[in-house]
Amino acid sequence: MSIDRYQPWSLMDQLRREMARMPPSSPGAEEGVATDSDWVPAVDIREEADGFIILADVPGVEPAAIEVHTENGLLTIAGERESEGKAAREGYKRVERSRGRFFRRFTLPDTADLESITAKSRNGVLEIRIPKLAQRQPRRISVVDQE
Numbered sequence: 001m002s003i004d005r006y007q008p009w010s011l012m013d014q015l016r017r018e019m020a021r022m023p024p025s026s027p028g029a030e031e032g033v034a035t036d037s038d039w040v041p042a043v044d045i046r047e048e049a050d051g052f053i054i055l056a057d058v059p060g061v062e063p064a065a066i067e068v069h070t071e072n073g074l075l076t077i078a079g080e081r082e083s084e085g086k087a088a089r090e091g092y093k094r095v096e097r098s099r100g101r102f103f104r105r106f107t108l109p110d111t112a113d114l115e116s117i118t119a120k121s122r123n124g125v126l127e128i129r130i131p132k133l134a135q136r137q138p139r140r141i142s143v144v145d146q147e
Contacts, residue, residue: 038100041077041126045106051131052112056104059124060097066126068119070108075117077104077126111135 044055056077058066066079080101108114113131120127 037103039081039098039102040104041102043104051129052109054106054126054128054130056126056128057124058102058121058126061102061121061124063121066119066121068117068126068128070114070117073108073110075106075108075128075130077106077128078102 041056041058043057046053046055054075054077058079058081061079061081065081066077068075068077070076078101081099108130111132113133116131118129
């Protein structure tokens, strides 16, 4: 007779493993908005004195297949990495690289200049530059004596 050990946390471990396999949700994504995203590119966001820079890893994605647009204070990055046909996949022992559509959405700050955003792709990295609006400098107003 074999002894089965009771492991009370096994269901929690299984749930944790399943959740780790899910793609992370996009920061700034609206509640209730369903997206048909097959994978999520990793991004780095950096703030500089004159603007923000978003670097997104999109290896194997043609620049023409990437869509970047702004609407209502949100920046959306979407696109698709072409998938190989089933015949081309035969012979593979393991397939880990994600294929299909991707989608990321970010909330832009009020200081972002939406009209001057630029995007370029180089070596599988999408670089989006979001300049800041020129801020008005404080002006000293002199008070004159009205006698």
